[in-house]
Amino acid sequence: MIIIMKPDASKEAVKKVTDLIESKGLRAHLSEGTQVTIVGVVGDKTLLADSNLELAEGVEKIVPVTESYKLVNKKFHPNPSYISVGNAVIGPDTLTIMAGPCAIESSKQLLDTAIAVKKAGAAILRGGAYKPRTSPYSFQGLEEEGLKYMKEAREATGLAVICEVTSLHALETAAKYVDMIQIGARNMQNFELLKEAGKSGLPVLLKRGLAATIDEWLNAAEYIISEGNPNIVLCERGIRTYETSTRNTLDLSAVPVIRRKSHLPVIVDPSHATGVREYVAPLSKAAVAAGADGLMIEVHPCPACALSDGPQSLTFDDFEKLTAELKPYAKLAGRKF
Amino acid sequence: MIIIMKPDASKEAVKKVTDLIESKGLRAHLSEGTQVTIVGVVGDKTLLADSNLELAEGVEKIVPVTESYKLVNKKFHPNPSYISVGNAVIGPDTLTIMAGPCAIESSKQLLDTAIAVKKAGAAILRGGAYKPRTSPYSFQGLEEEGLKYMKEAREATGLAVICEVTSLHALETAAKYVDMIQIGARNMQNFELLKEAGKSGLPVLLKRGLAATIDEWLNAAEYIISEGNPNIVLCERGIRTYETSTRNTLDLSAVPVIRRKSHLPVIVDPSHATGVREYVAPLSKAAVAAGADGLMIEVHPCPACALSDGPQSLTFDDFEKLTAELKPYAKLAGRKF
Amino acid sequence: MIIIMKPDASKEAVKKVTDLIESKGLRAHLSEGTQVTIVGVVGDKTLLADSNLELAEGVEKIVPVTESYKLVNKKFHPNPSYISVGNAVIGPDTLTIMAGPCAIESSKQLLDTAIAVKKAGAAILRGGAYKPRTSPYSFQGLEEEGLKYMKEAREATGLAVICEVTSLHALETAAKYVDMIQIGARNMQNFELLKEAGKSGLPVLLKRGLAATIDEWLNAAEYIISEGNPNIVLCERGIRTYETSTRNTLDLSAVPVIRRKSHLPVIVDPSHATGVREYVAPLSKAAVAAGADGLMIEVHPCPACALSDGPQSLTFDDFEKLTAELKPYAKLAGRKF
Amino acid sequence: MIIIMKPDASKEAVKKVTDLIESKGLRAHLSEGTQVTIVGVVGDKTLLADSNLELAEGVEKIVPVTESYKLVNKKFHPNPSYISVGNAVIGPDTLTIMAGPCAIESSKQLLDTAIAVKKAGAAILRGGAYKPRTSPYSFQGLEEEGLKYMKEAREATGLAVICEVTSLHALETAAKYVDMIQIGARNMQNFELLKEAGKSGLPVLLKRGLAATIDEWLNAAEYIISEGNPNIVLCERGIRTYETSTRNTLDLSAVPVIRRKSHLPVIVDPSHATGVREYVAPLSKAAVAAGADGLMIEVHPCPACALSDGPQSLTFDDFEKLTAELKPYAKLAGRKF
Secondary structure, eight states, rough: OOOEEEOOOHHHHHHHHHHHHHHHTTTTEEEOOOOOEEEEEEGGGGGGTTTTTTEEEEEEEEESSSOOOOOTGGGGOOOOOOEEEEEEEEEEOOOOEEEEEEEEOOOHHHHHHHHHHHHOSSSSSEOOOOOOOOTTTTTTTTTHHHHHHHHHHHHHHHHEEEOOOOOOHHHHHHHTOSSEEOOOGGGGHHHHHHHHHHHHHOOOOEEOOTTTTHHHHHHHHHHTTTTTTTHHHHOOOOOOOSOOOSSOOOTTHHHHHHHHSSSSSSEHHHHHOOOHHHHHHHHHHHHHHHSEEEEEEBSSGGGGOOOOOOOBHHHHHHHHHHHHHHHHHHHHOOOOO | OOEOTTTTHHHHHHHHHHHHHHHHOEEEEEEEEEOOOOEESSSOGGGGTTSSSGTTTTTTEEESSSSOOOBBBGGGOOOOOOOOHHHHSSSTTOOOOEEOSSSSOOOHHHHHHHHHHHHHOOOOOBBBBOOOOSSSOOOOOTTTTHHHHHHHHHHHOOOOEEEEEOHHHHHHHHHTTEEEEOOOOTTTTOHHHHHHHHHOOEEEEEEEEEEEETHHHHHHHHHHHHTTTTEEEEEEEEEEOOOOOSBBOOOOHHHHHHHHHSOOOOEHHHHHHHHHHHHHHHHHHHHHHHHHSSSEEEBOOGGOSSSSOGGGBOHHHHHHHHHHHHHHHHHHHHOOO | OOEEEOOOOOOOHHHHHHHHHHHHTEEEEEEEOOEEEEEEEESSSGGGGOOGGGGGGGGGEOOOOOSOOTTGGGGOOOOOOOOOTTTTTEEBBOOEEEEEBBBBBOOOHHHHHHHHHHHHHSSSOOOOOSSSOOSTTTEEEEEEEEHHHHHHHHHHOOEEEEEEEOOOOHHHTEEEOOSEEEEEGGTTTTTHHHHHHHHHHHEEEEEEEEOOOOOHHHHHHHHHTTTTOOOEEEEEEEEEOOOSSSSSSTTTTTTHHHHHHHHSSSOOHHHHHHHHHHHHHHHHHHHHHHHHSEEEEEESSSSSGOOOOOOGGOOHHHHHHHHHHHHHHHHHHHBBO | OOOEEOOOOHHHHHHHHHHHHHHHHHHEEEEEOOOOOOEEEEEEEEGGGSSSSSGGGGEEEEEEEEEEEOTBBBBGGOOOOEEEEEEEEOOOOOOOEEESSBBOOOOHHHHHHHHHHHTTTOOEEOBBSSSSOOTTOOOOOOHHHHHHHHHHHHHHOOEEEEEOOSSSSHHHHHEEEEEETOGGGTTTOOOOHHHHEEEEEEEEEOEEEEEHHHHHHHHHHHHHHHHTTTEEEEEEBBOOHHHOOSSOOOOOEEEEEEHBBBBEEEEHHHHHHHHHHHHHHHHHHHHHHOOSSEEEEEBOOOOGGGGGGGGGGOOHHHHHHHHHHHHHHHHHHBBBO
């Protein structure tokens, strides 16, 4: 931690700051510039957490030097993590595809989709049973009934299954039926839910919040891992910007940035990011080329009949065509698929 | 709802769209332009909710004409609402000030603050017992113990009290101690929590999400009101932008926009929006001048000792000076204070 | 300037950095932390401008300590500036209102407006002769003919006049007719134009760029002042965000932020910021309450007939009503008007 | 164009609107809904440009149906354009790489780079002679001297050369030395410069503005093409968002969006978008996979010695390694390289 003093800070003000630092058992290094004085803090800065040094007389600003997340930080865990979900392993050797409908609508819809996406190469079946919807008057999901269809589809196909949870109650229920839970963009800072997901020990897909920085996202993952659950996969799904020709702006730079900062796998969801079916294929390829460990793609037997997010869903044929096209990209990236 | 067809849409495609609309018992109005054909839908568009018209052949895009929120919409409830919280009434006749510490730290800290802010003119005491914090290693709040201090402060001063709730459990607990609950920016789309807040019947302060549009915010309020609870106050607290000289960008335009779209009261929180103490006073005055029904301001007996958000907190003296300065602005705005 | 080394930086790497700093005649202060080493640079950091220290082995990042703008910086010029424009003086004692049509359309339109806005209290007449328009097929302005009408209106009313310039040619021409030139949001980083505006010596109204940080804005002003022209007034006019219910998001926090960082006056343009007539009045009052030195407001004899930006223009009656309402706000802010 | 009336609009108000439309020789189609009335306008809407229909009594809002750009619009020119620059042809069959230093520093620096990038597969040499810099105290470029080095490098290597122009003067000068001019992000709406670039007839690389929507970008291109110059290549270079771990947020979705809306080629600049050398390679591959027609990449003989943007520049070895890795991606995309 570095403390930058104001240009007109008095010697007394500087001394008060260094005294405060030393009173906590830390060391203060002074660097007196021609315009400003800088104080470096040496030692465990959490000892200063309650000191509000920003408010001390003569202090201009505080610059943190180390990240606030630890267990998900690559600095302390340099090798990439492998996360097992059912028979799938998400990590640097594989391109893992999660596919399925935005919302589960019926047993048949889900099972048909499961069979189709498995055939095309998906390793994990996705499907929403609890739908977070902007308006209370939109379809909210089949809830536990949908989870039962998930379990049936898993048994029938051997695919691992993932479902979003939007509350502690949904988390408890889903734990009985699925292999992996998803925490969606709107709940990325629902800290209660993150902690419970941590306690559950289940693999967690943590989507980036709509306006979350990468550091906030990694701190959200830290909530899960600090409860003892290291089974976390991150998912970039677009951030909110002023551009309106896509639903969100897919931030593919997040893939190499996460790779540099964390050991956790990161996948990409081009369906929600763009909201437009014809952009899913080019951005899926781009994600693999950027180094993503997997993709989450919406597939529906009849997008025009879907109760939720039809416009961005692929048909079975679209999806099969896409996975065929992705194979050489996976190979170039050194990934099995 | 208006359906804009593609320039090359065939007559058959247009007919399929109008047939679909009419099959749901609605009427379709055709408008054939020189370049494109437009189809207007007359009737209750929710009957089309599951139709995914965007995907029909030849459709370019769908333009919604009416808002998805109803009960909070000014169109259907033209007069402004008055929300009672303890002895306070939030609405067009009054400037209601909510003040107190970011986090409750002790019985004495809270009680001292309650006495000071009451003396300076605040009507409601705020204080955080459940703190949503970016890092799991930051102070998370005193929880129920803090709520007990809240109740004590209410009994001692007669002030109404408000506390943020971050989970269903916190909501249930808080309901026993406080007059109004706050749903914070990070939980604005925690729909489970919104529904429960609706069922509780308690007055709710609904903060705008960090990247929420005003329409999404009003839809979040619709979640609460559609459960039968009309006691909602909105709070603008800054949105996330690229500018870094303030913590967030306070969107004061939201005040007249909400006034035009909804009958609900709207207040402003300049403390969280800016994150900088010296900007709180000018933006408080600006909020009142823009038409806000109230303010939420952080006050702490010793900001430099605060466990959370010290840099933006006012001292008792600062706050007393501010409320004195606000009086003529309230008067100009036609509000008692 | 502070250099933060990587956690695994070798002693040799640190030595190379300090040697480089000292080879330029500066001093390097070492601060060895438990996790990272920090190097403070003492002396004139511009001597290091070409060194690309970010790329030296072992360097994690560079933190600048002082701002890159000097002459507009309050640190080196603590008292607020007063800028004279014709008979008007923009500064801390006065509320200066600039009003007029978005685009100049005819001699009569401009003169009628000049008379009306002068009567209502405006000190400066605005009007666009060179219009930057998103589409090449939109009305682009009357150019020099419009400037002549400006001069006529000035002679007839005694008002000072301001016009936007969008090119060196427009700047040269406008210099013959107007008292103040405006550099618009789209040209805030048209550095050639900024330098020429600096050389002209004319008072300059510098609007904030659509996505400019406050620091970039002040650096743009530094381009003008560093050519010897200190006659600069800043104008906040809304920034681009994801919110669509207003054209841009008016960042009123910019007013106190500029006040803290610079001695230059700052005014606010609520017409362009919101794009909606009925939001102009509440945000004008808010701007004055936040401490703005003036306002720029669009007024048109017949907004429904305007060739440009009619929806946000006030009628003469609207404007007269607004200035009447602003008087007590100006008085509260300690400003003549 | 569609006009949505307010729920309480009177019959007279609707009639006035339709009368106005018909008075311009257009046709108005009425669609009376249960809540609102909608008026479709049939005919050439530019006839209504000066009518400010938004302001007519009873009008809620106007929804445009057709884009304001015409000549760059794919609807009116369905086949992709091929743009010749020296010996290079930018278009669907080729991956065109533009590479070179951010700023031209010396004849030797530029020539060495030209030879290295040609060897590695670049078709066009880039180099900045006029540098738009945030601060007036940063290095501003060698100007015409730099352009002479450009011409030398072209003669020595046969590469086509491109240079950014920041003013009409720079454009005139550059036209004597280079094969293609670049209009940078900060000048994307410098309409004077766009028009002159249009008149010059030279191939133009038009970078996307920092906060420009894709529609504004295409309208900027329309300024060039409407002056008779169809030789335009678009360049996505990152947009401004709240995320700070990269300099800007690269919006790769822009590639398929442009492909859908326009016939112009689009390339990607991952160097400026990220500002970080190690992110250039993964995002270059991603851009090719997303369908980009080319890349613009910064290369410098000694990034640590660069006068501008060293941190994002590749060394010759880095660049050679990158182009080797890009070859199979180009092949997958069906492009020669």
